[in-house]
Amino acid sequence: MAVIEVENLRYRYPQQTEPALDGISFTVEPGEFIGIIGPNRAGKSTLCQALVGLVPHFYQGSIGGRVVVAGLDVHRHPVSEVCRRVGLVFQSPFTQMSGAKFTVYDEVAFGLEHQGVPRDEMIRRIDHVLHLLGLWEVRDRNPFALSGGQMQRLAVASVLALQPQVLVLDEPTSQLDPAGTSEVFTAVTDLCRQGMTVVMAEHKVERLAERADRILVLHRGKCIAYGPPREVFSREDLPGLGVAIPPVTEACRRLGWRLPDGTYPVTVEEAVKIGGAARGGNPG
Amino acid sequence: MAEIRVEDVHFHYTPGVPVLRGISLTITPGTVAIIGQNGAGKSTFVRLLNGLLKPVRGRVLVDGVDTRTVSVATLARTVGLVFQNPSDQLFRSRVLDEVMFGPLNLKLPADQARARAREALRQVGLEGVEDKNPYDLGLAERKLVTVAGVLAMDTPVVVLDEPTIAQDRDGVRRLGEVVAWLKARGRTVITITHDMDFVARYFERVLVFQAGQVLADGTAGEIFTRPEVLKAAGLEPPQITQLGLRLGLSVPVLTVEEFVAAITGGR
Amino acid sequence: MNRLRLSLYVPGNTWVHRLDPVTKLIMAVVAVTLVFLLPGFGAAVALLAVSLGVLAAGGVLRRSVPVFAGVLVIALTFVVVQGLVYPGNQHPALTLGPITFYREGLLLGLRLTLRLFNILAATLVLILLTSPADLVESLVRRGVSPRFGYVLVSVLQIIPNMAAAAGTIMDAQRSRGMETEGSLWTRLRAFIPLMGPLVTSSLIATEERALALEVRGFSGNRKPTFLHEEVIPPYAWVIRALYLTALILAIAGRWMGWL
Numbered sequence A: 001m002a003v004i005e006v007e008n009l010r011y012r013y014p015q016q017t018e019p020a021l022d023g024i025s026f027t028v029e030p031g032e033f034i035g036i037i038g039p040n041r042a043g044k045s046t047l048c049q050a051l052v053g054l055v056p057h058f059y060q061g062s063i064g065g066r067v068v069v070a071g072l073d074v075h076r077h078p079v080s081e082v083c084r085r086v087g088l089v090f091q092s093p094f095t096q097m098s099g100a101k102f103t104v105y106d107e108v109a110f111g112l113e114h115q116g117v118p119r120d121e122m123i124r125r126i127d128h129v130l131h132l133l134g135l136w137e138v139r140d141r142n143p144f145a146l147s148g149g150q151m152q153r154l155a156v157a158s159v160l161a162l163q164p165q166v167l168v169l170d171e172p173t174s175q176l177d178p179a180g181t182s183e184v185f186t187a188v189t190d191l192c193r194q195g196m197t198v199v200m201a202e203h204k205v206e207r208l209a210e211r212a213d214r215i216l217v218l219h220r221g222k223c224i225a226y227g228p229p230r231e232v233f234s235r236e237d238l239p240g241l242g243v244a245i246p247p248v249t250e251a252c253r254r255l256g257w258r259l260p261d262g263t264y265p266v267t268v269e270e271a272v273k274i275g276g277a278a279r280g281g282n283p284g
Numbered sequence B: 001m002a003e004i005r006v007e008d009v010h011f012h013y014t015p016g017v018p019v020l021r022g023i024s025l026t027i028t029p030g031t032v033a034i035i036g037q038n039g040a041g042k043s044t045f046v047r048l049l050n051g052l053l054k055p056v057r058g059r060v061l062v063d064g065v066d067t068r069t070v071s072v073a074t075l076a077r078t079v080g081l082v083f084q085n086p087s088d089q090l091f092r093s094r095v096l097d098e099v100m101f102g103p104l105n106l107k108l109p110a111d112q113a114r115a116r117a118r119e120a121l122r123q124v125g126l127e128g129v130e131d132k133n134p135y136d137l138g139l140a141e142r143k144l145v146t147v148a149g150v151l152a153m154d155t156p157v158v159v160l161d162e163p164t165i166a167q168d169r170d171g172v173r174r175l176g177e178v179v180a181w182l183k184a185r186g187r188t189v190i191t192i193t194h195d196m197d198f199v200a201r202y203f204e205r206v207l208v209f210q211a212g213q214v215l216a217d218g219t220a221g222e223i224f225t226r227p228e229v230l231k232a233a234g235l236e237p238p239q240i241t242q243l244g245l246r247l248g249l250s251v252p253v254l255t256v257e258e259f260v261a262a263i264t265g266g267r
Numbered sequence C: 001m002n003r004l005r006l007s008l009y010v011p012g013n014t015w016v017h018r019l020d021p022v023t024k025l026i027m028a029v030v031a032v033t034l035v036f037l038l039p040g041f042g043a044a045v046a047l048l049a050v051s052l053g054v055l056a057a058g059g060v061l062r063r064s065v066p067v068f069a070g071v072l073v074i075a076l077t078f079v080v081v082q083g084l085v086y087p088g089n090q091h092p093a094l095t096l097g098p099i100t101f102y103r104e105g106l107l108l109g110l111r112l113t114l115r116l117f118n119i120l121a122a123t124l125v126l127i128l129l130t131s132p133a134d135l136v137e138s139l140v141r142r143g144v145s146p147r148f149g150y151v152l153v154s155v156l157q158i159i160p161n162m163a164a165a166a167g168t169i170m171d172a173q174r175s176r177g178m179e180t181e182g183s184l185w186t187r188l189r190a191f192i193p194l195m196g197p198l199v200t201s202s203l204i205a206t207e208e209r210a211l212a213l214e215v216r217g218f219s220g221n222r223k224p225t226f227l228h229e230e231v232i233p234p235y236a237w238v239i240r241a242l243y244l245t246a247l248i249l250a251i252a253g254r255w256m257g258w259l
Helices: A044-050 A104-114 A119-132 A148-160 A178-193 A205-211 A229-233 A247-255 A268-280 B042-049 B095-105 B110-123 B139-151 B169-184 B196-202 B220-224 B227-232 B239-246 B256-266 C021-037 C041-057 C061-085 C103-129 C132-141 C146-175 C184-189 C191-215 C234-256
Strands: A004-012 A021-028 A033-037 A062-069 A086-089 A166-170 A197-201 A214-219 A222-227 B004-014 B017-027 B030-036 B057-062 B079-082 B157-161 B188-192 B205-210 B213-219 C092-096 C099-102
Touching (some): A021 A044, A021 A214, A044 A197, A104 A148, A148 A178, A178 A197, A178 A205, A205 A247, A222 A229, A247 B239, B004 B042, B017 B057, B030 B169, B030 B196, B042 B057, B042 B079, B042 B157, B169 B188, B205 B220, B213 B227, C021 C041, C021 C132, C021 C234, C041 C103, C061 C099, C092 C103, C099 C103
Parallel strands (some): A021 A222, A033 A197, B030 B188, B030 B205, B157 B188
Antiparallel strands (some): A214 A222, C092 C099
């Protein structure tokens, strides 16, 4: 039973002539980790917001098609209801801080308080997510005194604490250093293993290639590819469309290093296997 | 064209909480990337280079002039700094006017300022948007507008704080072309970034910052082939360099092209 | 980081700090009301002594000194002016050359000063010793709309944040060669490059924040729960009782004409 069903989704922002999303269809199974990639303005953020209903409820504009997430028809239910099952983390960490809480710990509590979560449960969840995202040491700091990277992790933690069935993240690591990025990806992968479904828009394709179950490629509001990373990144048409692919895939493509199934490697591990064999047979 | 000497620089915002702890180095024309974890002091360091911040100990000399003795506006003729967040500076309703702001501050005549602004916009690949409102552009393009704003000032030193955030593949490439163009003209380009591929492809010298100190200072090839140094700073080499190391290539590779050349050339 | 603080709250762990915000609100309101109900000199002094005692117990007496000192300057002019020109002046108290101060005027001035100090001391209990976030939360528990509470608290953070943003914007523009020091004209010209980004970025931030709050269930209209338990220490009830008794007695006194 799919947890996300998007059917022929079309959307145009008010006062725009071009559609932001143009006939998108895909389904996601529970516990999957989906990466959304594509050049800027391809519709990544819009799609993220469409999964929780901010598109169209908040922005208005004209919408068509069907979006069902965690059993709710998003177009027919208010955002406040959808958000009890689907969490969304935005790009800019600064504006996701509530502004009404004076410590990191209390900031995580903000959403829980407004969803009426009992106090004991609240504390259990806050402790858990702060440890999970490496924020336990800064729990008493003011959210606005954190670095951009810490704030970004706090934004993720605050939404995770709501324990959504589906977590949607819009470029959650843009301000993070490599170590912080790894932390977020590790946390997300663990959550998927526990049954949470994750959809993440991201520019860091080599990270997605390593961790995501499937990659959805957007281009000018259309879904031009959807499948396992190796299959998607092996497509010949992506570079020409301004879609980034992992450097190792690019290298293997140029060298013709294919895996037995005909795809190109997308991780260092896969490339080492193939490359080692290719070079082993002909040591330089 | 310009030389920046940093001599035993210490800095803190609050006494007792050091941010920079004794940095000494000289920056000459060429490309320099500053990498390191969040909170390592990178942004603070570049704000000392154009005099926005003054060292609490030690000194910064820009072409022999101590930054303590001149105003930021004066130093802006030599060191141009592009901030991370474009909404910290965009205020005109037309892209062209926005880009002209810097040159006009340098007291350039309007027609000359306009010519430079158009040229700078062309550099960053934004010709055709001169008359648009910056806020009708996407975040990535707005960032390029701020880069153009500093390019138009034609400073010997250009500092970019996290320019690749929010840029897609083409945007990063465009920024790389700007870096290469500046370098070819004998300028100094300094960038702070978390994007190791960007560093590997376009920057010669790499400074690794760690807890307010310079942990390593060397060429990109040297730094990225020392995984232990990078690991200590919470970083890792670009993916293609990792692949090269894992396959035991005899030369460090920093880009896909170098990798392919090393493999095919080795045969 | 140097951050401008809008709240003057001084954190601590004295018995005054441990009092719940509502008790402190009662203390402040009652004390201010008493100032106007109790006409006598002695009563005013006693009331001031109580409020100062509370401030001292909260460990913020020294911190309040500058505030009192500032108000003292205003109060002194009061005393001097009333001593000189109060229409009821009859008995000369002090003569300095050609100037004569009168007893009635000086006393009136003194009484006004005491009143001012009393109001100040009572409000400082609330301002210095009560966390504004806790106060608002207590009010939300008692039925104040969470939206209204949010606005009150967020202003405490958003204004300092805007000040910090203004600092960054100033730095960004100076880096583009804008002069911010020098003549009035130079400073005035720096105004638009500073205010433009501040207003635009605040507007953008407001919209983005509204979205972010929405997805965290802010407008779900559920009855909120609270992370922090409201602890009302037993002695808070004693204090509330004392203050309210004093208030009732004072009202009764005025009513019956005892005072």
